[in-house]
Structures are given as C-alpha cells and as structure tokens.
Amino acid sequence: MFFKQKWMRLFDYLKVKHKLLGIYLIVTAIPILLVGAYLNYSTRDIVLNNSLNEAKANVDKLELRLQTIFNRVTDIADMVYINQNLKELLEHDYGSTLDMYNAYNQYPIFDDFLKYYDEVETIQFFMNKDMITDSHMIYADGMVKNQSWYKEAIAKEGRLSWVYMENYWTRKKMLALTRSVYGQSHDLLGVLVIYVSPDMLRSVVEGEPYQALITLDRSTIIYNTSNKQIGEEASFFEQEEQPFGNYVIDSEFGGEHVKVNVHHFQPDKSLDNTFQVSTVIPVDDVMKEPNAVYAKGFFVIVGALTISLGLIGIFIRSFHKRIQQLRKTMYQVAKGNFQINEQVRGHDEISDVYRDLMTTSKSVQKIIDEVYIHKIKEETWRRKQKEMDFKMLASQINPHFLYNTLEMIRMKAVLNKDPEVAKLVKMLSKMMRSALERTDRPIPITEEITLIHNYLDIQKMRFGDKFYYQFEIEDSVKDYYIFPLLIQPIVENAIIHGLEPKEDSGFIQLTIEEEDHYIQIEVKDNGVGIKRDTLVEIRERLDDQEYLSDGNSIGLHNVHQRLQLYYGERFGVAIDSIVGLGTTMTLRIPKIKQGEA
Structure with a gap:
C-alpha cells in the first residue's frame, strides 16, 4: 500500500504529455518488447538445453569407457599386490x-x-631395498622418498591412490595409480606405480562434438581433446562440493562464456579420489543462429514501434500545445493579469475550460484583493512587530552613556576601598555590554552562557547564601550557534517569579544537552511554582500570535515566538511546574554551526 501511494504521488507530478507517453510505453511498447525478449530467450533456452542433453548423453558413454580403463588398471594393481613371486624377489x-x-x-x-x-603405458616399482635399477624396478632413493606422491602412497598403507605425476625415466606427466606394497611380515617393500596410457584416454574422448576434458579430484586436467591446459587447474569448478552424477556449471573457460556438463564418478576400490568427465559447450557458438533470428525479429518490432511512436507523438504534441496554452493563461490569472484575449483552438473539454476561466477571472481578482493581499500585509506587520519587540530592549538605554556611568561608579568604589561593589559593577557592565552590543544574529552559545553567568553572579551577590546556581553543559554544544537573549530571559523569569517570592534558599540549574536532532536547554528552579490554572493559561498564551508582550521586557511569549519565527514550529518553550516544588522551562533549538544560520 505504501509503495502504491508513493507511485501515485510520483505519477501526479508528471506532465500530461509524459503521462500519455508513459501509458503508451507501459501498455503497448514494453509488453511487445517483453514478449519478443521472452520468445527469444525461450528459443535460446531450448537450443541450449538440447545441446546440454546431447552432451549429457555423450558424457555418460565416456564415463562407462573410463570406468573400464580404470577397473583394468585397478585389477593389475591387485594382482601385483598379492603376487608372492614379487614379494620373494x-x-x-x-x-x-x-x-x-x-x-x-x-x-x-x-x-x-x-x-x-593396452590401458597401461608402463609399470614401475620403487623398491625400498637397495637393489639393481632397471626400467621397471627402481630403487627409491632420498629424492624419490621426498616426492608427495610417494609420501601419500606410504600414508595410505596399501590403499589405492590416483595421481598426476612424472614418469621417472621420461619425465612426462601422466595419470598413474600408486599403491604401497608390504611383505609377509608387513614390512614395506616399495610403492607400485601404474601409468595409464594417454592414447587410451585419447580414444575415449575422440570424435566428441564439443571439447571434452577429464579431470582428477575436480582440480587437475589430465586430458583435453584440444591438447591445451593438460596438467593445469580446472578453473571452472565451483568451490562447493557437488554430488556424484551429472550437473552443469555456468563459467568462463579459455576466455569464453561456457556451459560445462560434468559427470562426477568414483572408480571401483578408490576411496579418496574422484574423476570428472566434462563437456565444454561454448554458449556464443551455440547461440549464433538463434541470435541472428532474434536480431531480425528485433528490427521488425523496433520498426513497428517507431511508426506507432511517431503517430502517438504527433497526437501528444498537439494535445500538449493546447494544454500549455491553457496553463499559461491560468498562470497569468494567478499572477493578477485577468485580461484574457486569445481563444484556445478546438471544441472539446479544453476549450470549455478556457471559456470558464474567462468567466471566473473577475471573481478571482476580487477574492485576491480582499483575502490574499490583506493576508500578506497582516503577516508582514506581525513579522515587523516581533522584530520591534526585540529592538525595544536594545534601544532603551544609550550604550555609551551606560558604560561610562558604570565605569565611573566602579572607579569610585575602588577609590573608596569597596571591592565588592567594584566587582558587582564590573560584572553588571560586562553583562550590559554583552547584551546591548548584540544584533539579532546567531552568536556562539558560549557567549550566551557567559552573559547568564555574569547575571547569576550578580544575583548571587544580591541574595547571598540564600541563592546558588549550577551549570551542566556538555562540551559538544559549545561548537553551536544560537540567537541572542533566548536563555537569559528564561533565567530572569525563574528568579523573579520563582525565587523572589520564596522565603527559603533557592537554586537555579542550567542544563544544555545535545540530542540526535536538536539541542535541549533546561532551566530548573526550586521556587514557589505555578498554579495549574495559571500554567494552562501561560501555555495557551505562548502560541497566541495575537498576544502583544509588555514592551518593558522580552518575556516568555517573546522568546517562544522568536524561536518559532527563526527555527520553525517544531521548536519553542515548554513549561512544567509543581506548586511548592519549582518550575522547569525547556527550550529546544536546532543544531546550527557557524555559517549555517
């Protein structure tokens, strides 16, 4: 449902010509292309599947032939293993x-x-005993014993092992069956190596329509009809182990995209080794003829769509031109120009709407004069009124006169050896200078904190031990900016209305914290609190834009309205209070850094 609504909103923002063109493409062009693509890929799949089925049948035959060869080699290994004459020798x-x-x-x-x-190329027996070496009987010296195939045969203790290794005499690599042979007392006599004839492997795969490979343990290519990559790793096998039987791999081989039909089997009496007979089917070669048919069909479809698209384009262009004429005329009316002289071409619904627009233009002009223009003037007056409230405070006192007077009082206090009065006047001077010299532009939040600090120090000297305050300010908020005189009026309000009527000692706690999407400023006091009815009245008055604040102070209403004026309706002042316990006033402002305001 959510996605449906989202797409409907997106559709509503499109122009009419784009909607018509989109409907044509969705209803006509795209279905035709999809059907053509489906038929093409279906044909491709049929051709490719036929090739794979043919390859599968061939691979099954190859596996039977290879099984015969491997079984004969295994039988020879068994006969040698149990031959008593060899052991006596x-x-x-x-x-x-x-x-x-x-x-x-x-x-x-x-x-x-x-x-x-004929399946055997040669047989070699690597003797553990130092005897005469000939073409078949070879003494296993230290170099032979260090070979991996020799160590593997010894480790398997008489079990069969298929390896791809070098012939000891010719140094040519070929497939071989190895097996360790033991005497009557289970002493190691040596390792038997039976090399499989490459000619027999060639005869197995000869005449295949596609390139055929024989691999050992899904790794080493032991034969390839193209006589390439023999002895190398088969790169097309996947990492995951596949079950015995037939399966198809989609991969790259020899720089081509291929389908590899693999028959995975394990020879008799072979516990650790497996063989794979694979037929490599080059997809591009198989798909050459279907692709040619698809190309011709594609050009026919594109030609038909081009003609239909041209016709629908002519209609859309004519329709869009008339819509644009109506839109421009309505835009002139919206801008206050109600002198409509042109007539739209045609006698359909568009021309009827155009004539109705001419009839109602005078009524629209009257409504705009009485409502829209009046609303703009009223809104402009409210904005200027809020700016005047802020400027009233800064213009009440001549700054230079005030600074000079305060400095004169401080110097007289110093001369009269009254440091407490001098300190008080100095803090007042700093606070007034900081407040009066500010413009209504964002300042670092640290400057506002300094102003509040001076103000509270003065109040501390005024109340003595009956008053104390506490700041809890996160370091991260000191990088942000704030409009001036937003926090100080809140603190002043807490002292005047919360602490002054209180007989016991009071405190002010200022907390500034950084949240995920805003900065929260909390001013908390333990004053007399606010009655519930009064609290409700104050909250309603904060959002009353018609309320005019007292010109002698900025006040909560002015602070709340300034926050919403500058930052938006999501921000402002929130008040919570309990009679006899105190009041908490919370400000929320956005995160603004230098240059962002």
Whole structure:
C-alpha cells in the first residue's frame, strides 16, 4: 500500500504529455518488447538445453569407457599386490649382483601386463631395498622418498591412490595409480606405480562434438581433446562440493562464456579420489543462429514501434500545445493579469475550460484583493512587530552613556576601598555590554552562557547564601550557534517569579544537552511554582500570535515566538511546574554551526 501511494504521488507530478507517453510505453511498447525478449530467450533456452542433453548423453558413454580403463588398471594393481613371486624377489638376500640380475629375469610379470593390457603405458616399482635399477624396478632413493606422491602412497598403507605425476625415466606427466606394497611380515617393500596410457584416454574422448576434458579430484586436467591446459587447474569448478552424477556449471573457460556438463564418478576400490568427465559447450557458438533470428525479429518490432511512436507523438504534441496554452493563461490569472484575449483552438473539454476561466477571472481578482493581499500585509506587520519587540530592549538605554556611568561608579568604589561593589559593577557592565552590543544574529552559545553567568553572579551577590546556581553543559554544544537573549530571559523569569517570592534558599540549574536532532536547554528552579490554572493559561498564551508582550521586557511569549519565527514550529518553550516544588522551562533549538544560520 505504501509503495502504491508513493507511485501515485510520483505519477501526479508528471506532465500530461509524459503521462500519455508513459501509458503508451507501459501498455503497448514494453509488453511487445517483453514478449519478443521472452520468445527469444525461450528459443535460446531450448537450443541450449538440447545441446546440454546431447552432451549429457555423450558424457555418460565416456564415463562407462573410463570406468573400464580404470577397473583394468585397478585389477593389475591387485594382482601385483598379492603376487608372492614379487614379494620373494624383494625379500630374498642375494649373494651377488649376478644372482639379483637372474632373479629379475625370472619375474617377467610387468612385461606381460604391458603386452596384454593396452590401458597401461608402463609399470614401475620403487623398491625400498637397495637393489639393481632397471626400467621397471627402481630403487627409491632420498629424492624419490621426498616426492608427495610417494609420501601419500606410504600414508595410505596399501590403499589405492590416483595421481598426476612424472614418469621417472621420461619425465612426462601422466595419470598413474600408486599403491604401497608390504611383505609377509608387513614390512614395506616399495610403492607400485601404474601409468595409464594417454592414447587410451585419447580414444575415449575422440570424435566428441564439443571439447571434452577429464579431470582428477575436480582440480587437475589430465586430458583435453584440444591438447591445451593438460596438467593445469580446472578453473571452472565451483568451490562447493557437488554430488556424484551429472550437473552443469555456468563459467568462463579459455576466455569464453561456457556451459560445462560434468559427470562426477568414483572408480571401483578408490576411496579418496574422484574423476570428472566434462563437456565444454561454448554458449556464443551455440547461440549464433538463434541470435541472428532474434536480431531480425528485433528490427521488425523496433520498426513497428517507431511508426506507432511517431503517430502517438504527433497526437501528444498537439494535445500538449493546447494544454500549455491553457496553463499559461491560468498562470497569468494567478499572477493578477485577468485580461484574457486569445481563444484556445478546438471544441472539446479544453476549450470549455478556457471559456470558464474567462468567466471566473473577475471573481478571482476580487477574492485576491480582499483575502490574499490583506493576508500578506497582516503577516508582514506581525513579522515587523516581533522584530520591534526585540529592538525595544536594545534601544532603551544609550550604550555609551551606560558604560561610562558604570565605569565611573566602579572607579569610585575602588577609590573608596569597596571591592565588592567594584566587582558587582564590573560584572553588571560586562553583562550590559554583552547584551546591548548584540544584533539579532546567531552568536556562539558560549557567549550566551557567559552573559547568564555574569547575571547569576550578580544575583548571587544580591541574595547571598540564600541563592546558588549550577551549570551542566556538555562540551559538544559549545561548537553551536544560537540567537541572542533566548536563555537569559528564561533565567530572569525563574528568579523573579520563582525565587523572589520564596522565603527559603533557592537554586537555579542550567542544563544544555545535545540530542540526535536538536539541542535541549533546561532551566530548573526550586521556587514557589505555578498554579495549574495559571500554567494552562501561560501555555495557551505562548502560541497566541495575537498576544502583544509588555514592551518593558522580552518575556516568555517573546522568546517562544522568536524561536518559532527563526527555527520553525517544531521548536519553542515548554513549561512544567509543581506548586511548592519549582518550575522547569525547556527550550529546544536546532543544531546550527557557524555559517549555517
């Protein structure tokens, strides 16, 4: 409901031509464009989904082929792991190098595997025992043992581990299955490494319509039909782990926007490693033909909308011109010019309104003369009256005469050795100078506080021990400005009407605090208080603009009216009082700094 009202208010501020144009765009142009865009994106989605479904079917086939290859490699690893001849070969103590060489020749199992299994590129066994090194049997020296794949195989204690590593002899990187092998007494014999043939991986993905990748553990690309980025990190995988099966990733790959159809699976007996077969579908290439169809349709729609927009524009221009003529004529009437000579073109509702305006123009002029002009004069008189109330105080006494007289009295008191009188005259002089030299412009709030301080010091000397006062002023308010003589009349009012009639001792507490959006000034006394009926009368009188204050003092009414005159109706004076306990008068003023007034 709130947003509806907000939009309705915004609509009301628009010109008629903008409203008509907006209605046309909302009702006609935008729906046509939205329908066209919907049909285009629907077509794009259909084409893209067909490509993804085709890729999914292909990826399922690739996964079955890879499973066959990995299962055969796993079977070879199992056969080597349980082969007793290998364990006897590695555990036997040989008397000479010749005996060791003959033992190697009696163990041709690795060559048999390479002969009958095309899935295997080569097999290497890294022996923990220092024996003769050949193409298959390699002594695991310190450099080998420091390799990460070797440490991982040892840590898994016979479990299978798939890694992408270098061939010990050729230094070419390829996919390999590693497994640590143990003897009869569970002593480590070495680490078996079976390298998967890259030709077999190539045969799996050969002939695919899109670029196909095989990755290990969602990280390393172990094969790519484009022969690029093999061995690098697959950047398109998301951070979150995905479940096994098919899913699609929307990403960037090779500098292109692509859809990646991923089949995530785990080979048999592999507990820690997973493989991903991915088909990379370049979105721009797939969408080339649908985009061409969309472009042609878009130009047809834009052409039709352009023609209709031109026709509606001609109508709106003619309509707006007549509305503007009526508006200008009404503006002349509002400005006081009631001599209407032109006639608006047409014979519709606009021309009828124009003729009605001519009929009522004389009545409007009479109303303006009697009400509007009189109201302006009355308001001007009130503003001048309020300014005169403030100027009356400052003009009652000739400042130079007053300063000279007070200084003469102070000097006589000093000569007569009466320091108390001299101090009193000095404070009075400072206070009167501060008050009389001010203009009705904002001053630092510290100057107003100094004026009140001098005033209360004089009252302190007047009442003696029967009077004391207290200031509680936050440091943050000292940076703000205030119009002069707003607080002092309140303090004076508290002493005259609150403390003077009181027989016991009295106090005045001045508190100035900074709130979120304003400054609060509180003057509190423990005087005789104000009766409830009188308090109600005073509150009503504060807001009575017709009330004329006494010319001999500024008074609460003048302070309240000045606050609202300068700061607005949200600010002013508030009074609370309890008979016998005292009165609290609160002023609220806005936060104004130098240069903001």
